[in-house]
Amino acid sequence: MNATVKNEYASGGSVLHRNISSGVQQYDKSQRQEQWSLAKSVPKIEGLHQTSGEAKFINDLPTFPGELYAAFVLSTTVHAEIISFDAKEALRIPGVVAFYTAKDIPGNNDFMPVKSEFSPNVEEVFCSGRILFHGQPVGLLVANTFETAQMAATKVRINYSTKPDEPIYPTVMDVANSKRHDRIVNIDYGFTGKSYSDSVTEPSMNVSGTFVSGGQYHYTMETQTCVCLPLEDGMEVHTATQAITLTQIAISQMLGVPENSLNVSVRRIGGGYGGKASRAVQIACACALACHLTKRPVRLIMTIESNMAAIGKRYGVVSSYCTDVTNEGQILRLRNEFLHDAGCNTNEAPDFMQGYYGNCYNMDVWSVVSKTALTDSASNTWCRAPGSTEAYAMIESIIEHIAFVTERDPVAVRLENMPTDSQMRPLLQSFLVDTEYERRRCEIERFNLENRWRKRGIAIVPMKYPVAYFGTLHALISIYHTDGTVAVTHGGIEMGQGINTRAAQIAAKVLGIPVEKISIKPTSNLTAPNDFCTQASITSEAAAHAVLIACDLLLKRIEPIRQQHPDVSWEQLTQLCHLQGVDLCATAMYNGVELPSYNVWALSCAEIELDVLTGNVLLHRVDILEDAGQTLNPEIEIGQIEALIYDRTTGELLTNRSWNYRPPGAKDIPVDFRIRLLQNTINPTGVQRSKATGEPAVNMAVVVLFALRNAINEARLDAGAPREWVPLGSPCTPDRILGHLGNSYDQYLLH
Incomplete structure (x- = not known):
């Protein structure tokens, strides 16, 4: 860099430099020495096959x-009625x-035949009347090759009624x-706390604003996929689904055939995230x-294009909040009204949100009002x-806003609103020390003073x-008596x-054999009838619990033979059991x-660096x-922890x-x-004293947004922009970030 360039401007001459990634993984091994098959580092069973491309989807x-x-064949408009189809050109191909x-x-x-509080409404396999969104499936084109089917589907002409002059939302x-x-x-x-009031009498500061979170596509490696084979007594269905039971019921009722004529099986799917729960059934x-x-x-x-056009995504949300707080940031009254984006149908509205609103804070003076919007898009x-x-x-963004208005550290505001007996208090204090939060915050303040075109931020x-x-x-x-190997299948x-x-680890631990003797077979509606959808991060525990019960049943049958022959090997024991007519196959149900329910406690801290000239992070x-808890497999648990634009004239997804x-890439790690x-923790009510992972950690990803906002605030200060709250939501792309920074051409100086 030229010596005439002022030091604080020097950072504008280079792009963000990324070092080679590194990681630290810590977990407690000592507390699980007695659980050798669980404590043992067991790689994911399918891992090598997946990385080599040998795993079959x-x-x-x-x-x-x-x-x-x-x-x-997808609709090309919205709001109109289907009058007829003209498939002559397509059928001539x-x-x-x-x-x-x-x-x-x-x-x-x-395709949503099981009516419940989550799915009260009909969702058509093919639209039969009024088009609800651009890209809605209206028919199916069948051909000898994939390419021919894709091409011919675009040649089907849909005759619509005159489209009403109605705005598209x-x-x-x-x-x-x-x-x-x-x-x-x-x-x-929603809910209303026991001490909520529409007004407060104490001296207070008012904080109000909005929070917006857009929809999110389930960016799975495998799109929606199904293969069906006719059988002499029905049909074999191989489908990439999280819900074999719902699939079986829907096909049965759509075709008017008995459920027992359908063989539905799944070995694995290429990612789900909820997008292959009910949506895969269609x-x-x-x-x-x-x-x-x-x-x-x-x-x-x-194709990914048809998948993204026809299949719903995460519920977007618009939140409007108003709160009265003390100078220390304690909430005296909070009212949060939010509107969820259901798409064209209110099926699967997340009405189980109530348990999450308050996080670890006192909710007595809160009122949360929920509503759902019907939009001209695929059912989310x-x-x-x-x-x-x-x-x-929503709540963490409100806490950050309170900290901004009261000019207090957000950590202090969070502590101000936690119950005094909350388990989070000691965890948070320890986490601040472990992450060196105060030292790093001081270093970031110094860095921001010395650099005009780079800013850093940290948040918890x-x-x-x-x-x-x-x-x-x-x-x-099933235990095979000759070599003592074991086959397991479950409903997950x-x-x-x-x-x-x-x-496999649970089976190995309970039976007292090496994990290598366990083989996991595909999931089938024959062995897993009426089982619930794989979701909510509890299915791994549910499957483990069912496996544990089945293994216990087998051990009870084997035990008399073991007592008669205490010194024989496992392989000899299974042979003796077979010779004496012991049933070596067992089924069990979770x-x-x-x-009982339980809580997962967690904390996250993020430090980011912002390029003020480009908006890159x-x-x-x-x-x-x-x-x-007492994790079943720490490597896997750690692995689990480790924006949409529309054409508003047509409603077409662009x-x-x-x-x-653009999904996150390698450089976003x-x-x-x-x-x-967390060490020295046991969940006495969990499966093998463990707790769920996966979904809990996802909720803390918002910490990156807060660290980014802190960096943006520092950039705005240098730019002379007014000190005002920056309402960041998702998606938060470089162009949107640049719009908040307050840059102007007269600030692009060298000295």
Whole structure:
């Protein structure tokens, strides 16, 4: 850098420099010495096969004789009624076999057949009347090849009624800004604290603002996929789903066939995050219909463009809050009204949010009002940590705003609003020491004074995450008498979270054999009938619990033979059991009502660096402390811990592929990533004294946004911008960041 450049401007001459990433993983081994098969470092069972490309997913199934390919025909408008279809051009294309619509469905045109508080409404497999959103599936094109099906699907002409002159509202912000009250549904999952009042008599400061969080696509490596095969007694369904039971019921009712005629199986799926819970059922129904009508194998693989257009995403949210606080930041009264983006249907509204609103704070003087907006987009659905992500982001953003107005450290404001007996208090104090928060904050202040075009920020977020069990889930275990190997199948779906590894470790520990003797088989509706969807980070524990019960049943049968032959090997023991007619196959069921709920406690700290000239951000360091109880597999638990734009004239999704919708990449991983599992903790009510991981940690990601805001505030100070609250939400892209910095051309100086 030229010596004439002023030191504080020098940072503007280079891009953000990223060092090689490093990480620290800490967990307590000593407390689990007696649980050798759990304490032992067991790599993920499928890990090597996945990294080598040998792991088989649905679309890796071999091509079957006479197989056909299917592709959705999607609507090209919104609000209009379908009058008819003209498929003549598509059907003239060589290789095209058929085009199906709602009229070809022999049973119910509804892929959400199980009506409950989460899914009270019909959702059509193919739209039969009024178009609800641009990109809604209206039919299915079937052809001899994937390419032909995709191309021919675009040639089907849809004849619509005259489109009404009605505004299009693709997002919740559009509904909120338009004040269209007829688009708002009162699905009440709010609450009012016992001491809440509309006004306060004590001297106070008023803090009010908004928080906006946009939708989020489930960016899975595998799009929605299904392969169906006709059988002599029904159909075999291989589908990338988190919910085999719902899939079985929906296909049965759509085709008007018995449920026992359907064989639904899943070995693994290429990521889910909730996007393959109910949404995958629509794809399975469409594929099954084509298989049923053609009597041939059918493969339906959605392209990423059709996947993003037709399938719902995370519920977006707009929050409006008003609070009265003391000079120290204690909340005297808080009212938070928020509006959720349901898409075109209110199915799967996250009304379980109530348990997350308050985080670890005193809620007696709070009032939370929830409403849901119907928008002209695909019906939104559960996405990783649904409901809780928005809930924690809202309250933590309010806490940050209070700290900004009162000019206090956000950590002090958080402590001001925690109950005196909260378990979080000692954890937070210890975390501040472990992360060297005060020292680093002082260093960041000095760095910001010395650099005009680089700014750093640091923030801390605590979390109290309640976990409640529900549903039922089976496990079946078979011991093979000759070599003593064991096969396990359970009702959970492996989608990268390591559920199979945990199940194998539990079986090995209870049976007293090496993990290498355990093999995990695919999930099937034959061995896992009526099981609940894999979701909410509890399925790994549910599967482990069912495996544990089944193993205990086997041990009780084996024990008399073991007592007669105490010195024989496991292999000899299983042979003796077989010779004496002992049943070496057992099934068991986890029932959610059998296990009590508990809380997961966690903290996160993020330090970022901002390039004030470009809006780019470097995540310098992230520390996470999480209470995982007596973890089943620390490596896997640590691994679990480790923006949408529409054309407003048509409602068409424009960010429909990786070219214009950008997921986090390798350089978004923290340069310094430190994960620590809380030591000397046991969950006495959990499976093998463990706790859930995965979804809890996701809720603390908002800490990065807060650290970024602190850096933005420093940049605004240098730019001479007024000191005012910066309402950051998600997505938070470089262009949006630049809009907050207050830069002007006359500030671009060298000396």
